[in-house]
Amino acid sequence: MTLLDLTPRVAESDRLATLPVAIIGAGPIGLAAAANLLERGIEFTVLESGSEVAASVRAWGHTRLFSPWKHLVDPASRRLLEAHGWTLPSPERAPMGAELVEQYLVPLAALDEIASRVRLGVTVVGVTREGMDRTRTRGRATTPFVVRTRTADARIEEFTARAVIDASGTYLSPNSLSSTGLELLGLADIADAVTPALPDVLGGDRSRFAGRHTTVVGAGHSAANTLLALVELARQEPHTSVTWLIRNAQAVRVSSSADDELADRARLGSRVDQAVVDGRIHVLDGFEIIRARRAAGGRVALVGHRHGDVTTHATDVVVNATGFRPDLSMLREMRLDLDEIVEAPRRLAPLIDPNVHSCGTVEPHGFRELAHPEQGFFIVGMKSYGRAPTFLLATGYEQVRSVTAWLAGDMASASQVQLVLPATGVCSTDLDDGSGCCSSC
Known part of the structure; x- marks a missing residue:
């Protein structure tokens, strides 16, 4: 299987079709993926390491975002919420992180259709293929994923999935204080x-x-x-x-x-x-x-x-405040194609290079740019940007819309990526000393 073979394969096997999509992370992007899958009628499970949804956003909830409400709500999530009587807060006002959680993410996660599929206090420690390590190739694309988790009481569990969307973010993986990138001596x-x-x-x-x-x-x-x-x-x-x-x-x-x-x-x-x-x-x-x-x-x-x-x-x-990097340790058995500098998917990396792009000049991108040799596996959201600090929530929402369309076999929708972002100043012009826009944009 090569990166160029992007025809949807997740439903070729009857067994695969009966399995859920595993979403890692219940932050804004993970919950947006859930809403998009719900609209597509695709079963899913959300795995969140925190004891509450949006645990990382809560950690910086006292900070005001740069973007106003109109740029912070995923379209599919908005449709789902409005069907239950929810109203978008003041569109032109930029909320605090805590407001984003309490007025948007908590109501979204509390909807029965999503709440019943969210597991809290569950940390993903590994992702692989059933009966295969990364060296096995034959039948790989039609073999279920195995997601290994550790619960809050240290129990190890495994379950199978038809596809995996990693929206776990980078907030818990800060860059080193050392200029070498290694752990600081002392x-x-x-x-x-x-x-x-x-x-x-x-x-x-x-x-x-x-x-x-x-x-x-x-x-x-x-x-x-x-x-x-x-x-x-x-x-x-x-x-x-x-x-x-x-x-x-x-x-x-x-x-x-x-x-x-x-x-x-x-x-x-x-x-x-x-x-x-x-x-x-x-x-x-x-x-x-x-x-x-x-x-x-x-x-x-x-x-x-x-x-x-x-x-x-x-x-x-x-x-x-030296910025963040992706934690790839749980993906050792996944076949990834990452840029050697920013650790983003190779096709995405030149589109998000912080030496060239600001948050608002990143080109729209979807499943093609996010694809890896591991068919049916996607890294989305801030983690998809690797070490580049130019991420906006609106970008992540378009990512998961395209990915979920691909999972549904809707190639026309998956390929038609569109995104209107505000013209912005430079988020960071130095890769080694940046700070993630996700917590502020």
């Missing part, structure tokens, strides 16, 4: 002083940052949101200070252009620019972290190269 010694991207600085995590020196590592929109929250905290709490550490020679990586149709994003960039000019954010640029250690008084020392010299930066708290 991380175990300072782990309690490192927080993931987009902490709730002014809310639940306030005590962690108040009166302390925080260093935010990363140059994308997640970093910018955290920097501005820390600036406000410093205004309210004495002895609170903020350093912005980036690997590049120039600090500004977020859009502040008046041409950006996502106005909230443009304002974000302008506010960060001003805070730097005003001295409320200290910029430490050109700093490539190589290791970390404990310093005097329990502080953290980040050791790195800067302008050719070995330099040490001392701080109290480190926020890792």
Whole structure:
């Protein structure tokens, strides 16, 4: 089977036709896949590792998205919800992440047609073909997938599926603080002083940052949101200070252009620019972290190269806003065709290259660009972008619409991909130091 053979094969076997499609992840894209499959009359099961749907979105629920409501709701999901009396919130307003969850994703997942097919607290640990590892070829396309899971109480279970849609995202797989991409040397010694991207600085995590020196590592929109929250905290709490550490020679990586149709994003960039000019954010640029250690008084020392010299930066708290990468460990037995640089499907990679494209300039794409040699297996959503931080929810919705049409054998619909995105500024111009747009766009 080659990548060029894209004729639908999932229904060739009577047994395959009786099996559900496995959807990994109950976030916005996974639930959109469920809604699209429901419209197509295709059975499915959604597997979510969190104890609630949209667990990753909930983690940054205090953050406002850039896109307004009109760009955040999947069309198939909207049709399904409106059939049950749901109304789209203010179309032109950009909601908080928590609003996206409570006003859209929770009602969608609560519909009987979907709720009965969602399993929570189930982590997918492996995907393979029944009775086959990745080296076996004969009959592969008509052999069911086997999805192995681990439940919250550590039970290992397996079930079969006709196809697999991996919408598990990347939020739980942050890039390393180290400039090499490998785990930071000394991380175990300072782990309690490192927080993931987009902490709730002014809310639940306030005590962690108040009166302390925080260093935010990363140059994308997640970093910018955290920097501005820390600036406000410093205004309210004495002895609170903020350093912005980036690997590049120039600090500004977020859009502040008046041409950006996502106005909230443009304002974000302008506010960060001003805070730097005003001295409320200290910029430490050109700093490539190589290791970390404990310093005097329990502080953290980040050791790195800067302008050719070995330099040490001392701080109290480190926020890792260096972006995200796909966790491919569960896919070792899948035949994948990934770009060697961004780890996205090879056909998709040039369309999303963050050195060329912003969130709004990515071309429409569907099942063809997402296909792998493993017939019937697709990675969608933020995870399909690999390490590229240019993802918009609207793009993911079109991805799953095309994929589910392909699964239904509707090649005409699957091939007709269309997407209208707002003109945007650059989400990130540096692959090593970006921050995922998915949490902000």
